[in-house]
Amino acid sequence: MTAESLTATIPANPANPANPADPAPVLRQQVLVLYLLNSALDSYVVGWSQYDGTGRTSPTTGDSDEPPYASGLDALKDGWRLIQASQLIPPYPGQEYDVSFLKHEFFFERITQVQADPSQPPGQG
Secondary structure (H helix, E strand, O other): OOHHHHHHOOOOOOOOOOOOOOOOOEEEEEEEEEEEOOOOOOOEEEEEEEEEOOOOOOOOOOOOOOOOOOEHHHHHHOOOEEEEEOOOOOOOOOOOOOOOOOOOEEEEEEEEEEOOOOOOOOOOO
16 A cells, blocks of 8 residues: 555545545633532632633633632533543641642643634644
């Protein structure tokens, strides 16, 4: 089998092989960071950050008094994918009650399709 025969079988748009002229979908990542009360995904959200790679929204710190979800489990139920959870590290003896960073940090992602811009070259949508 030659390289030419391999590339000839791959359509221009693998998402729609019936119509190779149809542009491939443009995908962007949205990131949700939830800080939970403890290490359980069903515990309450005490802090959060959102980042929107689609450019549709521009969330900023303090733009809402209510978290986007009551718990990490609620985010999973809404289609967010858990991609990272904080490592559980016990406090040093004598530092159990020191105020520090929020320890129970969970990163979620959602991949969203955006409208392709036909004026942009492929990969720049």
